Amino acid sequence: MKNTKLITYALVVLFIGSAAAAFYFYNQYTAIKDNPQRVAQADAKALVTKLGRLIVLPEGEEPTVATVSDPEALKDQPFFANAQKGFRVFIYTNAKKAILYDPVANKIVEVAPINIGAPATPAPAAPAPKK
Numbered sequence: 001m002k003n004t005k006l007i008t009y010a011l012v013v014l015f016i017g018s019a020a021a022a023f024y025f026y027n028q029y030t031a032i033k034d035n036p037q038r039v040a041q042a043d044a045k046a047l048v049t050k051l052g053r054l055i056v057l058p059e060g061e062e063p064t065v066a067t068v069s070d071p072e073a074l075k076d077q078p079f080f081a082n083a084q085k086g087f088r089v090f091i092y093t094n095a096k097k098a099i100l101y102d103p104v105a106n107k108i109v110e111v112a113p114i115n116i117g118a119p120a121t122p123a124p125a126a127p128a129p130k131k
Contacts, residue, residue: 047088051101054108058095065090068100079112 032039044065051057068087074080083100087109090099093116100110 047101047103048090050103050106051090051099051108054106055099055111058092058097061092061094063090063092063099079110082109 044063047065048057048063057063066089068074068080068083068085068089071080071083071085071087074083079098079100084102086104088101088103090101091114092098093114096114096116098110098112098114099108101107102109
C-alpha cells in the first residue's frame, strides 16, 4: 500500500514537471518563431557586453555583428589573417572601426579602421575661358 502511494506520487510529480517543461519550451519556440531576430539581437547584445570588458567600445552605436563561416575565403585580407570559423566581427560604421573577436578564448584578435562607401571623386575642373 505504501509503495503504491509513493509510486503514484512520483508519477504525478513527474507528469507535472514534464507538463511545465513542455509549456516552457513551447512558449520559447513560439517566441522564436514569431520573431527570429530577437534571438540574434540578444546574442549580439551578450557578445557586446563581453567584448566591452576587453576594450572600450564606441558609445551610442549598435554594431553590426557577423560570424566568420569560411576563413579560407578571407585569408587574402590582412584583417582576417588569423580568423577562424566561429570568430565574430563587430563593425561600428559611425566610429569606422572593425573588431575581430574570438568568443571561445574571449580574446580580441584584430582591430582595424574601416572605410565604408566609395570615396568621393572631385568634379572635373571647368576649362579656362578663352580670351
